[in-house]
Amino acid sequence: MKALLLSAYAADSHRYWARGLMAHLDAIDWTLIELAPRHFQWRVRGNPLSFMSEHDATLSQSFDLIVATSLVDLATLIGLYPHLGRAFRVVYFHENQFAYPLGEQQTRRLEPLMVNLYSALAADRVLFNSQWNRDSFFNGVDAFLKKMPERVAPLRLEALKTHSEILPVPLWPLEKTPSFDRKTPSRIVWNHRWEYDKNPEDFFAAFETLSGSGIEFELVVMGQVFRHRPEVFDQARSRLARHITCWGHQTRERYLEELGKGGIVVSTAWHEFQGLAVMEAVQHGCIPLVPERLCFPEYYASPYRYDGSRDALVERLEQWLTSPEARPAPPDISAWTWPQMSRRYQSRLQRPV
Known part of the structure; x- marks a missing residue:
């Protein structure tokens, strides 16, 4: 054909x-x-x-x-x-x-x-x-x-x-199954497009709140970067500099490497029809934390969802970061592969x- x-x-x-x-x-x-x-x-x-x-x-x-x-x-x-x-x-x-x-x-x-x-x-x-x-x-x-x-x-x-x-x-199948025994459970991944519809304002505001409370975490901020991007990215890079371990668009190899070292992948999106970036991170062993809206209830059970508000995001992240044992195991997404x-x-x- x-x-x-x-x-x-x-x-x-x-x-x-x-x-x-x-x-x-x-x-x-x-x-x-x-x-x-x-x-x-x-x-x-x-x-x-x-x-x-x-x-x-x-x-x-x-x-x-x-x-x-x-x-x-x-x-x-x-x-x-x-x-x-x-x-x-x-x-x-x-x-x-x-x-x-x-x-x-x-x-x-x-x-x-x-x-x-x-x-x-x-x-x-x-x-x-x-x-x-x-x-x-x-x-x-x-x-x-x-x-x-x-x-x-x-x-x-x-x-x-x-x-x-x-x-x-x-999802493309992985050559090697990732390990879920994380040495860095406090490493947070953002791997979405750097545009307003992904709601980076709520994401970075949540981590500024957590940082101000003295909670330790690392930030990996990747994804597709365009010529024009929301100002909050540059502001956050300055305010959260001590937490950032990776920043900006990466090669495919480096991107997958960072996913494999991640702990939690977060979405705050106002616009998401499948959330492929979150799925890729989950495939590499990250635990998803996604809002209770859009496509997410179709793909992730309630333990991985918050009500979509900034306060609820901060509350769940604080719980997962200070008590890693409270986090659910990564969901099984083998059915979503080619x-x-x-x-x-x-x-x-x-x-x-």
């Missing part, structure tokens, strides 16, 4: 998924086209032009399967290359723009919403990485259509729900008989 894999905004998690797909479904003859993760508004509306400008010869070929991320304007691309409409078309939602939290001085733009919707409608099958992602997408679409000047209720939207499924991004999930992916990428 000849397949075209399209990624319009190839952030780290999207690249991780795409390379896992090609490596673990290697019976498929893959062709990958991806665009760098920058200039988001231009990318989301202009990606058909970028694809056409840089990859016209490839797009002019015939494929049996097209797998596209949800930021690919698949409907427009098929309009430009009608023969692609004959392929079995799958759109994968790492996230959806209907549930994306707005930062300060941001307004909700229509273009990303429409691209998500049109791409889903142009697909034969739609895959979401969590139930939260799927539900917030369809709820967002419903609310969005009610705002349109003329009443719009496309019949295909109901059909779309019937051929949408939940299929998380799998060896366990590859057959599910294989079946979902095939045209129904």
Whole structure:
């Protein structure tokens, strides 16, 4: 089977998924086209032009399967290359723009919403990485259509729900099982994108409070860093300098090494549809501490969740740092790896008989 894999905004998690797909479904003859993760508004509306400008010869070929991320304007691309409409078309939602939290001085733009919707409608099958992602997408679409000047209720939207499924991004298997006998139980990991939607303010404020209380801990702050980042990162680096053992974007090797030495991985996110960064840390032996919102209740039992408030985060961290025996063991996430999930992916990428 000849397949075209399209990624319009190839952030780290999207690249991780795409390379896992090609490596673990290697019976498929893959062709990958991806665009760098920058200039988001231009990318989301202009990606058909970028694809056409840089990859016209490839797009002019015939494929049996097209797998596209949800930021690919698949409907427009098929309009430009009608023969692609004959392929079995799958759109994968790492996230959806209907549930994306707005930062300060941001307004909700229509273009990303429409691209998500049109791409889903142009697909034969739609895959979401969590139930939260799927539900917030369809709820967002419903609310969005009610705002349109003329009443719009496309019949295909109901059909779309019937051929949408939940299929998380799998983890690459580890060569060596990590040890859970931590020599550094007080080492805390932040390994998320350095953006406002990950709520770094609550994370760093919690540790400033703990530091002021004389509680000892180490901080490993990694993740994808962009040209523009929240000011709180630079402020925290100064205020928490004596606790920091690793800071900034790392090579893949160093990143995995630091995860393997971590004790607790924390999320304070306002926006998370699967939380791949937390999953990777848990895979390497870290204990997750995540808020009671978004996708997290789907993946982690109550001992690993706090109510989402800053006070509750401080309280749980203080307990875990001063009484390590009170912490639960890392959860078993073996079911989330490629060896366990590859057959599910294989079946979902095939045209129904």
